[in-house]
Amino acid sequence: MPSDLFAALAGEVYDLIVSNPPYITDAEYAAMPGEYRHEPKLGLTSGADGCDACLRILRDAPAHLAPHGLLIVEVGEAERALRRLLPGVPLHWIEFSVGPMGVFAIEAEALREHHDRFAAICAARELPH
Numbered sequence: 001m002p003s004d005l006f007a008a009l010a011g012e013v014y015d016l017i018v019s020n021p022p023y024i025t026d027a028e029y030a031a032m033p034g035e036y037r038h039e040p041k042l043g044l045t046s047g048a049d050g051c052d053a054c055l056r057i058l059r060d061a062p063a064h065l066a067p068h069g070l071l072i073v074e075v076g077e078a079e080r081a082l083r084r085l086l087p088g089v090p091l092h093w094i095e096f097s098v099g100p101m102g103v104f105a106i107e108a109e110a111l112r113e114h115h116d117r118f119a120a121i122c123a124a125r126e127l128p129h
Contacts, residue, residue, distance in 0.1 A: 006057075006060045006061070007129075012064055014069060015066050015070070016071075017064065018071075018072045019074070021053035021074075022042070022045055022050075023075045023078040025050040026045055049085070050077065050081055051078050051081050052127055054075050054082060055118060055127060056128070057071070058106070058111060058114075060129070061108075069108040070106075070108065071107075071111060074101070074102060079093070079102040082104075086117075089114050
């Protein structure tokens with residue numbers, strides 16, 4: 001079912017949500033080789049720091065996660081920006097055998113605990129629901 005993140009999923013609840021949202025910064029997109037322009041910009045970019053889509057997911061996921069659910073998100077190079085933006089939020093960065101890959105997991109309970117913070121950041125950025 002096509003949806004802008006969770007927009008078309010009203011009432012749907014899951015034990016696990018896995019996402020690989022856009023996380024390229026606007027500046028990184030501008031510097032990419034021309035062949036990347038064949039992909040829709042919307043599918044690659046996520047604001048000045050690459051975190052906009054992830055922040056929307058963090059804000060809206062609690063409504064779609066079971067009480068003991070888990071959210072896993074790949075943010076690639078936006079990991080550094082997200083760490084700076086959300087100190088103290090228990091994003092558990094997954095270490096792969098090849099090293100860090102910008103993938104974190106967070107439990108539904110922690111998402112609910114930090115919801116007001118995510119909502120405030122999204123509002124300050126004027127991100128849609």
